[in-house]
Amino acid sequence: MILELFLAALYILFIYFKVFRGSYIWFDNNGEVKRRKKSKFWNILTTMYDYLLHTKPEDRLLKLRGFHKVSPRFFRVKFWKIDYVVIYDPELLKKVFNSQVACQRPFRNCFQLEKGLLSSEYHSWKKSRKLLNGGFNLNILKGLIPIFSYYTGTLIKEMEQHLDGKEFDLLLPLSKLTTNGISGTIMNVTDVEVTDLEKLIAEVAIFLDLTCKRMLYPFLEKDWIYRWTKSYKREQEAREYAMAYGDELIAASKKRNRKDKSLVDENGSVIVKRDEKVEFIIDQLLNHEEKFTDEEIRDHVMTLLATSSETTTRFVATTLLQLAINQQYQQKVYEEIVDVFGDSIENIDYDKLNACRYLEMVLKEVLRLFTSVPIYQRETIDKLDIGIGKPLDKGAKIIIFAYILHRRKDLWGKNSGVFDPENFSSERTAERDPYCYLPFGAGPRNCIGNRFAMIAAKTEIIRLLHAYKFSTKIKDTDIKQGLSLTSRLSVDYLMSIEKR
Numbered sequence: 001m002i003l004e005l006f007l008a009a010l011y012i013l014f015i016y017f018k019v020f021r022g023s024y025i026w027f028d029n030n031g032e033v034k035r036r037k038k039s040k041f042w043n044i045l046t047t048m049y050d051y052l053l054h055t056k057p058e059d060r061l062l063k064l065r066g067f068h069k070v071s072p073r074f075f076r077v078k079f080w081k082i083d084y085v086v087i088y089d090p091e092l093l094k095k096v097f098n099s100q101v102a103c104q105r106p107f108r109n110c111f112q113l114e115k116g117l118l119s120s121e122y123h124s125w126k127k128s129r130k131l132l133n134g135g136f137n138l139n140i141l142k143g144l145i146p147i148f149s150y151y152t153g154t155l156i157k158e159m160e161q162h163l164d165g166k167e168f169d170l171l172l173p174l175s176k177l178t179t180n181g182i183s184g185t186i187m188n189v190t191d192v193e194v195t196d197l198e199k200l201i202a203e204v205a206i207f208l209d210l211t212c213k214r215m216l217y218p219f220l221e222k223d224w225i226y227r228w229t230k231s232y233k234r235e236q237e238a239r240e241y242a243m244a245y246g247d248e249l250i251a252a253s254k255k256r257n258r259k260d261k262s263l264v265d266e267n268g269s270v271i272v273k274r275d276e277k278v279e280f281i282i283d284q285l286l287n288h289e290e291k292f293t294d295e296e297i298r299d300h301v302m303t304l305l306a307t308s309s310e311t312t313t314r315f316v317a318t319t320l321l322q323l324a325i326n327q328q329y330q331q332k333v334y335e336e337i338v339d340v341f342g343d344s345i346e347n348i349d350y351d352k353l354n355a356c357r358y359l360e361m362v363l364k365e366v367l368r369l370f371t372s373v374p375i376y377q378r379e380t381i382d383k384l385d386i387g388i389g390k391p392l393d394k395g396a397k398i399i400i401f402a403y404i405l406h407r408r409k410d411l412w413g414k415n416s417g418v419f420d421p422e423n424f425s426s427e428r429t430a431e432r433d434p435y436c437y438l439p440f441g442a443g444p445r446n447c448i449g450n451r452f453a454m455i456a457a458k459t460e461i462i463r464l465l466h467a468y469k470f471s472t473k474i475k476d477t478d479i480k481q482g483l484s485l486t487s488r489l490s491v492d493y494l495m496s497i498e499k500r
C-alpha cells in the first residue's frame with residue numbers, strides 16, 4: 001500500500017514536471033527532441049504506469065512489448081538529468097556492444113556483491129574479468145564435461161521413480177542437478193551438505209526476484225529508501241541463506257587437496273578422474289599471484305553461483321518442455337544422439353557435443369523465444385554517440401530488451417512467436433545480422449558463462465533424452481513468459497517420462 005501511494009505521488013510529480021516544468025525530454029526514432037508531441041510519450045507513460053501498478057508478473061513482458069509498437073527501434077527519455085534508453089534494434093546494439101564506453105553496469109548497489117563481476121565499478125571489473133576469463137577458457141570447459149555427465153547419470157537413476165507415467169515437476173530435480181554441477185565444476189567440491197536444497201533454490205529465486213523489482217523501480221535504487229521497504233528485509237534473509245551456502249562451498253574448496261584434481265565423493269572415492277593440468281575456476285581465485293581478499297573471493301563465487309544457477313536450470317527445463325510439446329523435434333534430436341553416440345553415451349566429449357548440430361539449433365531457438373535474461377543493462381562511463389540524436393551523457397542507463405529484439409516480426413518473420421529450430425539453420429543464420437540475437441550479450445562485457453552454459457545444457461540434455469522420452473499435457477498457448485532477472489514461465493514444468 002505504502003509503495004503504491006509512493007508510486008502514485010511519483011506519478012503526480014512526473015506530470016507536474018511534464019506540464020509545468022518540462023524537465024523531461026522525449027526523443028523520437030530519428031533522435032529529434034519531441035517535447036511537444038505528446039501522444040507517444042503518453043502511451044509510454046501509461047504503459048509504464050499500468051505496468052508498475054496493475055500488471056500480473058506473467059503479463060509484464062507482454063505489456064512492455066507494447067513499447068515496440070509505439071517506438072520501433074528504441075525509446076529514450078531524459079528524466080531528472082539522467083538519460084535512459086531502451087534498445088531493441090540490431091544496428092544500435094552493435095554500436096553499444098562495440099564501445100568501451102558502455103562497459104559498466106548500472107544499479108551496481110542493487111546486486112550487493114560489491115566486488116563481484118556484476119557490481120564492481122569499471123576499473124576493478126576490468127581487472128577481475130581479465131583474471132576470471134582464464135577460468136572459462138575452452139580447455140578448462142572441455143574438462144568439465146565428465147562432471148556434468150556424472151551428475152546427469154545420478155539424476156537419471158533418481159528419475160526411475162517417475163516411470164509410473166504420472167506427471168512431475170522437472171524444475172526441482174534439474175535445479176539439484178545444476179547446483180551439484182556448478183559446485184562440482186566451478187568449486188571442485190562434492191561434499192557440501194545442503195540440508196534443504198529446495199529452500200536454497202527458493203531463496204535464490206526470491207533474491208533474484210526482489211533484486212529485479214528493485215532495478216525496475218528507479219527510486220528503490222537508493223539504499224536509504226530501499227531499507228524502509230518490506231522487500232529489503234525479505235531480500236536480506238534470502239541473501240544470508242544463500243551466502244551461508246556459498247561460505248560452506250568456499251571453506252570446503254579451500255580444504256580439498258589441490259594437487260589431486262579428481263572429483264571425489266564424501267568417502268574419498270574418485271568420481272571423475274581429471275587431467276592434472278586443468279585448473280578449476282575457484283583455483284584461479286585462490287591461487288592467483290595477485291591475491292584476492294576473502295571478501296573478493298566470496299563476492300566472485302556468489303556472483304557466479306547467482307548468475308549461473310537459475311539461468312542454466314531454466315534453460316534446460318524450458319528446452320525439455322519445448323521438446324515434450326513438440327514431439328517431432330524431440331524425435332529428431334533423439335535420432336541425432338543415437339547417430340553420434342551409438343552405445344557409448346557415457347563417453348561424451350567436446351567434439352561429440354559439437355556433432356549434435358540439430359540439438360544446437362533447438363537450444364538456440366529456446367534462448368531466442370524464452371531468453372533466460374530478457375532484459376539487461378549497461379551504463380556509459382563517458383559520452384557516447386550511437387546515432388540517436390544528441391550523444392548519450394556519461395552515466396546514461398542503457399537497457400537492452402532482448403525479449404523484444406528476439407520476437408520482432410520484421411527481423412524474424414511473421415511467425416516470430418512460434419518455436420521453430422529452423423530459425424538457426426545455416427542458411428537463415430547467414431542471412432541475418434548477428435546482432436538480432438543476443439541471449440548472452442556481446443563484446444568484452446558479455447556473459448562470461450556462455451560456453452559453460454551451452455556445454456552443461458548439451459551434456460545434460462543428451463543424457464536425459466538418451467534415457468527417457470519426455471511428454472506433457474502443456475500446450476504452447478498455455479505458456480507466458482514472466483519477468484525477473486531470469487525468465488519465468490507461467491506454467492510449472494510438468495512432464496511424464498518413458499524409458500527409451
Ligand code: HEM
Binds near residue numbers: 312371377
Ligand atoms: C542460459 C544461460 C545464461 C544466459 C542466457 C546468460 C545471459 C547473460 C547476459 C545476457 C548477461 C549480460 C551480458 C551483457 O551485458 O552483454 C550475462 C552476464 C553474466 N553472466 Fe550469464 N547467462 C547464462 C549463464 C551463465 C553462467 C552459467 C554463468 C557462470 C558460470 C554466468 C555468469 C555471468 C556473469 C558473471 C555475468 C556478468 C559478466 C560481467 O559483467 O562481466 N552466466 N549473462
